[in-house]
Amino acid sequence: MSLTGNAVRHGVGEIGSRVPLVILELLLARLLGPAIYGLWSVVHTVIQYGNFLHFGAISSLARREPALHARNEIFEIRALRAAAYGFQILVVLILVGVLAIALCFVNIGNSATDRALPFVLLTTILMQQVQITAQSCAINEFKIRENARSRIFFSVIFLVLGLAAALWKAPLTWLIFSWTTSLILSSIYLYRAVPSIQVLPSLDLARSEALVRDGFPIFFQGLLRLLISNLDKLVILSFAPAIVLGYYNIGSIAAGLCGMVSSIVMRVSLPNILRQRELDSSLENGKNSIKDTLRLALSGSTFFALAVSAFSPLFILIFLPEYSASIWIVAVLSWAGVMIGFSQAAADLALSLGHKRATVAATFVLLAVMGPALVLAWFIFHSGISVAIVTLPLTFGYALWLLRLCLRASNLKREDIQENLKHMVALGVAMVALGSLFTELQIWQTINRRENVFLFLLGNFFFLILFIGAGIALKKQVTRKAS
Numbered sequence: 001m002s003l004t005g006n007a008v009r010h011g012v013g014e015i016g017s018r019v020p021l022v023i024l025e026l027l028l029a030r031l032l033g034p035a036i037y038g039l040w041s042v043v044h045t046v047i048q049y050g051n052f053l054h055f056g057a058i059s060s061l062a063r064r065e066p067a068l069h070a071r072n073e074i075f076e077i078r079a080l081r082a083a084a085y086g087f088q089i090l091v092v093l094i095l096v097g098v099l100a101i102a103l104c105f106v107n108i109g110n111s112a113t114d115r116a117l118p119f120v121l122l123t124t125i126l127m128q129q130v131q132i133t134a135q136s137c138a139i140n141e142f143k144i145r146e147n148a149r150s151r152i153f154f155s156v157i158f159l160v161l162g163l164a165a166a167l168w169k170a171p172l173t174w175l176i177f178s179w180t181t182s183l184i185l186s187s188i189y190l191y192r193a194v195p196s197i198q199v200l201p202s203l204d205l206a207r208s209e210a211l212v213r214d215g216f217p218i219f220f221q222g223l224l225r226l227l228i229s230n231l232d233k234l235v236i237l238s239f240a241p242a243i244v245l246g247y248y249n250i251g252s253i254a255a256g257l258c259g260m261v262s263s264i265v266m267r268v269s270l271p272n273i274l275r276q277r278e279l280d281s282s283l284e285n286g287k288n289s290i291k292d293t294l295r296l297a298l299s300g301s302t303f304f305a306l307a308v309s310a311f312s313p314l315f316i317l318i319f320l321p322e323y324s325a326s327i328w329i330v331a332v333l334s335w336a337g338v339m340i341g342f343s344q345a346a347a348d349l350a351l352s353l354g355h356k357r358a359t360v361a362a363t364f365v366l367l368a369v370m371g372p373a374l375v376l377a378w379f380i381f382h383s384g385i386s387v388a389i390v391t392l393p394l395t396f397g398y399a400l401w402l403l404r405l406c407l408r409a410s411n412l413k414r415e416d417i418q419e420n421l422k423h424m425v426a427l428g429v430a431m432v433a434l435g436s437l438f439t440e441l442q443i444w445q446t447i448n449r450r451e452n453v454f455l456f457l458l459g460n461f462f463f464l465i466l467f468i469g470a471g472i473a474l475k476k477q478v479t480r481k482a483s
Helices: 003-054 057-070 074-103 112-140 144-166 171-193 205-239 242-279 287-319 321-352 356-381 384-409 414-447 453-482
Strands: none
Touching: 003 057, 003 074, 003 112, 003 144, 003 171, 003 205, 003 242, 003 321, 057 074, 057 112, 057 205, 057 242, 074 112, 074 205, 112 144, 112 171, 112 242, 144 171, 205 242, 205 321, 205 356, 205 384, 242 287, 242 321, 242 384, 287 321, 287 384, 321 356, 321 384, 356 384
16 A cells, blocks of 8 residues: 555544544533633643653554564564553553552542542553554554544544533543543454454563663653643743633644644654665665655645634634634644644654654754743733744744754655755745735634625635635645655
8 A cells, every 4th residue: 555545544534533523622612611621721731741651662662563564573563562561551550559649648639539530540641552552553554444443433432422521510520531431442442443453461571671762762752742742832821821721722723733644644654664674774665755755744734734724713703702812823833733743753754763862852952942932922922822923933943953854864865855855845835825825814804704794705715716726736746746
């Protein structure tokens, strides 16, 4: 199966799973209100950081398996999977013990639900790690369709249970319960759909130590990468009321959607690139795959950002009028999401090809500059849009740095990538310019929609026609380049 075919299959699952989750987030924003929804975004961030309790074991497993598959070492693959699961369970059990001792001295609530909440959070984190491990194993076996179905299954269940939880007296607590339940059910579904990834956990300290030692730099880069994705929200959380964080989180959702495409392309192409590298250490056979991966990642994500920045103002003012203050934030962060997603894809490739220290160093430099810059932007302008505007050029520079590192790691020369670079630069400039024009016109029409309804509807129809035309042109360009 070609890169484009695998990317489409994985994209169906990724987008199909994101749609119910985005719908859930938007409905939660409406049902909970900006203040409580801001607290929910904090809980969401805590669980995201909790996913790093594997300390790199999952990252190492995901990158070791393709080479083992190329050598047909099935026994070692299953042994590593069992060790990874066992290590995750061991870490969570240790934390449960520490937490139980701590709760003997700290009172976090009077009800049984409040006291059980930390343990439910740990269970959610464990099940999310189990799900991520299972999905990585399925993708390494090229079970793209089964993995896509399991992701959609999870998001649909979470949508239903999450909406029910939002209507309860303690919505945050029941939202976490519904998240855990959805993870358990979707993991069971994937294990039944792909029986070859089923293994029993084992406490294999030697293999666990090897996984952690190999994957720790990748884990650390992932931790820093998550910090980059959330640093702007952390600044808002530290210095602004929860209601401002609620507005800003709508823009963060847009950024995540726009960066999603790069993650899709890299996730399905990386196992194939690593298998080719195992068979040919010079990576000559993988150069075309790398060039196609970078091109598709940038092309798809910029096209998605065009859609988000063009139509989000209309969507917000119709369905989320109380979040109208986030219109410009969404427009800016959608393009920052393109840069973050593309840089993450480039970093994943560079890390997998052995350039771990340089990748982590680049991320450290960005954080060292980004943190003070975002804090300064807030204290000067006291607005979420100022933080978003500062985020965009910083992430753009980071993406360029990691792209250069990625090309060096893959042994690509200037003449090898010159045509693709011209295509990517031209596409990026065109999409940013067109997206900016769409956004400005859309916001102007949205602001004046009450004064002239006909002009408002005509303008949105005009946007739709141009967007469809741009999509057709992009599809032809990608198809021609891929062939």
